[in-house]
Amino acid sequence: MSIPFPDPVSAKDPAARLLAEAAAGDNAPALSVSQLSAAIKRTVEDGFARVRVRGELSGAKRAASGHFYAGLKDDNALIDMVMWKGQAARLAFRPEDGIEVIATGKLTTYPGRSKYQLVVESLEVAGEGALMLLFEKLKARLGAEGLFDRERKQPLPYLPRTIGVVTSPTGAVIRDILHRLADRCPTRVIVWPVLVQGEGAAAQVANAVRGFDALAPGGPVPRPDLVIVARGGGSIEDLWAFNEEVVVRAIADCRIPTISAVGHETDVTLADHAADVRAPTPTAAAEMAVPVRAELVAQLASWRGRMIGAANRTQALGGERLAALARYLPRREALYAPQRQRLDDAGDKLDRCQRHRLAVTSERLASRSAALRPALLARAWDRDRARLQGLARLLASLDPRALLSRGYAMVRDASGTIVTHAAAARAAAHLRLQFADGEVPVAVSDRDASPSGASAAPASRAPRRTAPPPGRGQGELF
Numbered sequence: 001m002s003i004p005f006p007d008p009v010s011a012k013d014p015a016a017r018l019l020a021e022a023a024a025g026d027n028a029p030a031l032s033v034s035q036l037s038a039a040i041k042r043t044v045e046d047g048f049a050r051v052r053v054r055g056e057l058s059g060a061k062r063a064a065s066g067h068f069y070a071g072l073k074d075d076n077a078l079i080d081m082v083m084w085k086g087q088a089a090r091l092a093f094r095p096e097d098g099i100e101v102i103a104t105g106k107l108t109t110y111p112g113r114s115k116y117q118l119v120v121e122s123l124e125v126a127g128e129g130a131l132m133l134l135f136e137k138l139k140a141r142l143g144a145e146g147l148f149d150r151e152r153k154q155p156l157p158y159l160p161r162t163i164g165v166v167t168s169p170t171g172a173v174i175r176d177i178l179h180r181l182a183d184r185c186p187t188r189v190i191v192w193p194v195l196v197q198g199e200g201a202a203a204q205v206a207n208a209v210r211g212f213d214a215l216a217p218g219g220p221v222p223r224p225d226l227v228i229v230a231r232g233g234g235s236i237e238d239l240w241a242f243n244e245e246v247v248v249r250a251i252a253d254c255r256i257p258t259i260s261a262v263g264h265e266t267d268v269t270l271a272d273h274a275a276d277v278r279a280p281t282p283t284a285a286a287e288m289a290v291p292v293r294a295e296l297v298a299q300l301a302s303w304r305g306r307m308i309g310a311a312n313r314t315q316a317l318g319g320e321r322l323a324a325l326a327r328y329l330p331r332r333e334a335l336y337a338p339q340r341q342r343l344d345d346a347g348d349k350l351d352r353c354q355r356h357r358l359a360v361t362s363e364r365l366a367s368r369s370a371a372l373r374p375a376l377l378a379r380a381w382d383r384d385r386a387r388l389q390g391l392a393r394l395l396a397s398l399d400p401r402a403l404l405s406r407g408y409a410m411v412r413d414a415s416g417t418i419v420t421h422a423a424a425a426r427a428a429a430h431l432r433l434q435f436a437d438g439e440v441p442v443a444v445s446d447r448d449a450s451p452s453g454a455s456a457a458p459a460s461r462a463p464r465r466t467a468p469p470p471g472r473g474q475g476e477l478f
Helices: 014-022 033-047 128-144 172-184 201-214 245-253 270-274 282-289 293-326 332-371 374-398 400-405 422-427
Strands: 051-062 068-073 078-083 100-110 115-125 162-167 188-193 226-231 258-262 410-413 430-435 438-443
Touching (some): 128 270, 162 172, 172 282, 201 226, 226 282
């Protein structure tokens, strides 16, 4: 196939005119390397502004910047290609060496290396056979890591309280699942809406599975007990998002039991291998998720009847055994008769013992009372009474209250302490004189006190005694 190049002579582009002038002869001005490279770049880009190239990927790599570089080759030639970060992030599959693809883009040159390359805008696998080859290669690689091992599979919960569904919110799949769940056993369903086909579908499905797995138990959003990843039927290209490695790893790492229900019964994806259980259809996934409520009610009623029957049979059998054993037991009167006789014998013995003890005690009392002599008892009594009377007289003579009745007084200070010295009486501001019939408060006057440092009155100047009134004299203390 011949590809027409633009005529540089008739082109209005400055670079084309430079090329035309350079081809005119030796007298034409010399071009710089940059001018020539720019002219070639413009010519190539104008002539191949949009092309579709089919070839096999070679040297595929993704740079740290996110750009994708590879070579497209066939049996006789190779063309370098580059896919910028934005387009590479939206690829529906993981490009690898050996995959036959169809690249759509434009041809350009890279002046820094004097080479041309294809800037790819979209990349798709060439044909179903190539997709199946890619499918088998990815399956073998992930299977070698153990992602599909049976030991990783988790059992499904018998009666999940909450079910998380990863699917499109607008398709017929979610309606079929909800309708089937409502018919069998109504339960709570949380739908995580995602794209199930096209660019970005794989990333959304993987994020949804990881999002359900990241929910904390008891949080504002209930953590599902079971996750269903579902999609309707379609071609292998339509279902390819569920063959992507990011989806397979998300399902394999999910700690919540998962059911994969992608496509029809004949459709098989890598998500089916990674999930704990594969369902042939989304409706079948709903049937696997929950039991039939009516069957549960019937089963419970059957178990209840069996439990009641077993309890009744046990009770009846126990009653029969008890009645059989009761026939061998002795009568109540026969059991009580020996005990009653023993009680009567014990009562008689107790009566005899009490009468005997009373008689012995009476004899002892009589013998001891006869041994007592009245004369000795009388003398002892007189001696003790005289001694007691002497002690009473002594006690009366020593009683301070008896002295107060004879005209004496007891001096106390304000705190109630007895004052026995004149110095203490002068130091006290107030005194209380206690007589036989009561107390009299007394204030101490400074006039009555002797001057500090003065000598005591001579002994020869004794105070004059006055005769007490007749009949009121104060007697001796003792």
